[in-house]
Amino acid sequence: MNDTNASSAPRGSAIERDTLATLSRPSRTYWILLGISVALVAIGGVAWTLALRRGLGVLGLDEPVMWGALITTFVFFIGVSHSGTLVSAILYFTRSPLRSAIGRSAEAMTVITILTAGLYPIIHIGRSWLFFFVLPYPSDRQLWPNFRSPLTWDVFAISSYVLVSGLFLYMGMLPDLALLGRQVRGWRRPLYRFLSLGFAGTDGEWRLFETAYPIFAAIVIPLAVSVHSVVSWDFAMTLMPGWHSAIFAPYFVAGAIFSGIAMAILLLSALRRGYRLHSYIKAEHFELLSKLLLAMSLVMTFVYATEFFMAFFRGSEAEMEVFRSRAAGPYAPMFWLVVACNSVAPLACFWSRVRRSLPALIAIAVLVTVGMWFERFVFIVTTLARNFDPQNWGTYRPTVPELLICLGGFGWFAMLFLIFVKVFPSMSVAETLQAEYAAPAAEVEASHA
Amino acid sequence: MREDLVAIYADPRAALRALDALHGEDVTTAQIASSAPLPGAHAEGSHDRSSTLGWIALCGALTGLGCAMALQVATSDSLGLLVGAKPIVSWTAFGVVMFELTMLFAGAANFIALIVLCAVARRQVSRRARDEVSSERIVVVVRARHFAERRRAAIRECLEGTAAEVQG
Numbered sequence: 367m368n369d370t371n372a373s374s375a376p377r378g379s380a381i382e383r384d385t386l387a388t389l390s391r392p393s394r395t396y397w398i399l400l401g402i403s404v405a406l407v408a409i410g411g412v413a414w415t416l417a418l419r420r421g422l423g424v425l426g427l428d429e430p431v432m433w434g435a436l437i438t439t440f441v442f443f444i445g446v447s448h449s450g451t452l453v454s455a456i457l458y459f460t461r462s463p464l465r466s467a468i469g470r471s472a473e474a475m476t477v478i479t480i481l482t483a484g485l486y487p488i489i490h491i492g493r494s495w496l497f498f499f500v501l502p503y504p505s506d507r508q509l510w511p512n513f514r515s516p517l518t519w520d521v522f523a524i525s526s527y528v529l530v531s532g533l534f535l536y537m538g539m540l541p542d543l544a545l546l547g548r549q550v551r552g553w554r555r556p557l558y559r560f561l562s563l564g565f566a567g568t569d570g571e572w573r574l575f576e577t578a579y580p581i582f583a584a585i586v587i588p589l590a591v592s593v594h595s596v597v598s599w600d601f602a603m604t605l606m607p608g609w610h611s612a613i614f615a616p617y618f619v620a621g622a623i624f625s626g627i628a629m630a631i632l633l634l635s636a637l638r639r640g641y642r643l644h645s646y647i648k649a650e651h652f653e654l655l656s657k658l659l660l661a662m663s664l665v666m667t668f669v670y671a672t673e674f675f676m677a678f679f680r681g682s683e684a685e686m687e688v689f690r691s692r693a694a695g696p697y698a699p700m701f702w703l704v705v706a707c708n709s710v711a712p713l714a715c716f717w718s719r720v721r722r723s724l725p726a727l728i729a730i731a732v733l734v735t736v737g738m739w740f741e742r743f744v745f746i747v748t749t750l751a752r753n754f755d756p757q758n759w760g761t762y763r764p765t766v767p768e769l770l771i772c773l774g775g776f777g778w779f780a781m782l783f784l785i786f787v788k789v790f791p792s793m794s795v796a797e798t799l800q801a802e803y804a805a806p807a808a809e810v811e812a813s814h815a
Numbered sequence: 816m817r818e819d820l821v822a823i824y825a826d827p828r829a830a831l832r833a834l835d836a837l838h839g840e841d842v843t844t845a846q847i848a849s850s851a852p853l854p855g856a857h858a859e860g861s862h863d864r865s866s867t868l869g870w871i872a873l874c875g876a877l878t879g880l881g882c883a884m885a886l887q888v889a890t891s892d893s894l895g896l897l898v899g900a901k902p903i904v905s906w907t908a909f910g911v912v913m914f915e916l917t918m919l920f921a922g923a924a925n926f927i928a929l930i931v932l933c934a935v936a937r938r939q940v941s942r943r944a945r946d947e948v949s950s951e952r953i954v955v956v957v958r959a960r961h962f963a964e965r966r967r968a969a970i971r972e973c974l975e976g977t978a979a980e981v982q983g
Binding site for chain 1: 826827828831832835846847848849850851852853854864865866868869872886887890891893894896901905908909911912914915916918919921922923925926928929930932933934936937939940945946948949950951
């Protein structure tokens with residue numbers, strides 16, 4: 367990785383110019399990427415329309431596998447969303463230099479992925495226009511959601527998470543929006559002025575901001591952990607073999623952080639290259655992320671091994687059959703792909719040369735992203751396909767419309783992220799400036815002493 | 816009518832030195848406005864409301880908890896359905912939604928309080944001065960409109976030492 371500018375730290379207007387470079391006039395590459403993502407959304411939209419018109423029969427879902435690629439994609443995106451805000455909040459408390467570089471993009475990634483994830487249960491229920499039935503409100507039906515069901519918990523957990531993550535992202539952006547409201551011209555000026563809610567950067571405001579922000583970060587951390595735990599309980603609260611396990615919540619949380627770090631590496635490397643942010647998103651930031659990725663990969667490998675060990679140690683026939691089917695059944699190629707992508711490929715990060723090579727890290731991050739999607743697929747489908755009753759065993763293959771809807775989700779995520787980086791600052795100007803102010807402030811403080 | 820003294824500095828070192836000089840003149844209520852928080856630049860005389868934010872978040876959290884409890888008990892009673900051998904009012908099962916709404920309301924209360932208190936706090940600095948702030952322009956404001964001319968001149972001198980521009 368080339369960090370030629372890293373040694374001479376940029377100042378004042380240079381920081382502003384560099385960190386706001388993403389807001390400049392879109393390049394040709396940007397339009398091409400946006401075009402591709404919009405095309406994917408359109409393809410997904412057509413496939414969903416087909417499912418709405420002809421019914422869920424066009425999807426590959428059938429007894430006994432009623433949760434397939436759509437729920438897999440939902441769990442995958444929830445996982446990716448999990449780590450953005452969580453990592454950003456933890457980096458804030460640890461005063462890590464990584465935060466000013468990756469915090470904003472990670473938070474945006476959280477909000478966008480959770481908005482993407484939320485689409486899939488709505489699509490999956492078939493009659494999507496009746497989604498509001500899960501909300502508790504007095505209606506003529508005299509029916510209320512069952513608050514003892516993990517699926518209802520899910521609705522509340524995800525809604526709370528998207529709102530709190532959105533507010534966390536917005537709160538962090540207020541100083542930058544205020545700065546933009548004073549600096550830019552044209553149609554964006556009134557937009558930023560309105561969105562900054564009058565924030566002016568006075569001493570009193572900064573003191574309030576510096577008190578409110580850590581409170582919010584402290585709220586976000588347990589909420590982020592709870593959301594993925596609740597999603598894991600959608601599975602673990604059932605009695606199904608392979609799912610009914612106490613390890614599921616930490617397993618999901620670890621997997622979420624793992625996939626989120628991989629996605630963060632991909633997005634940051636694109637931002638760094640696209641907008642020449644080498645002075646801000648540095649090689650050592652990627653090295654730190656790769657160490658985190660490696661650590662989480664080891665945790666995931668431990669969890670995979672524990673699951674198998676517990677299944678065979680417990681001696682439940684149904685449980686053993688599920689895990690036997692994972693490793694040697696019809697879904698074995700996918701399972702071994704998961705092991706290769708999530709457990710083997712990240713081991714390359716033990717070598718410092720790999721950690722310092724951005725192309726190698728990108729390749730590993732892509733493999734982990736693929737591996738995590740298939741991991742969700744394998745554990746959902748194998749349990750349903752090999753349930754307690756052998757008479758009821760079956761196999762599941764996603765149909766083309768189903769896969770296109772999943773692909774559309776990836777396009778939707780990419781489209782929203784591309785729009786975000788063009789409309790909002792994807793790196794925090796205030797935090798980068800704050801780091802720059804620290805040295806002179808310490809100097810003046812020392813002169814007092 | 817005389818206006819407040821507004822000094823604009825190109826870098827934080829200069830602004831902090833100006834604040835030092837103002838302290839020498841017994842001016843401890845100078846307000847500073849910048850694009851990022853400036854360590855060690857807090858005005859001593861200004862009224863700090865930041866400690867109330869934690870209490871407001873706590874009130875929000877308790878409101879969320881209360882709403883979640885009421886919502887779940889009321890709706891479960893209305894449905895009257897026994898599911899999974901659990902009683903109608905099942906606090907262990909209700910715990911998740913109680914936690915989620917507690918956190919949601921705490922976050923929302925914290926955010927709303929920040930916005931409202933910021934609106935109050937920034938009134939100490941004139942709009943004209945606030946609009947001068949940029950990444951390379953740190954603004955120091957001294958509310959000197961009621962000061963005697965001699966004292967005003969002394970303060971102006973303190974500000975001018977390292978300032979790029981002094982208005983008022």
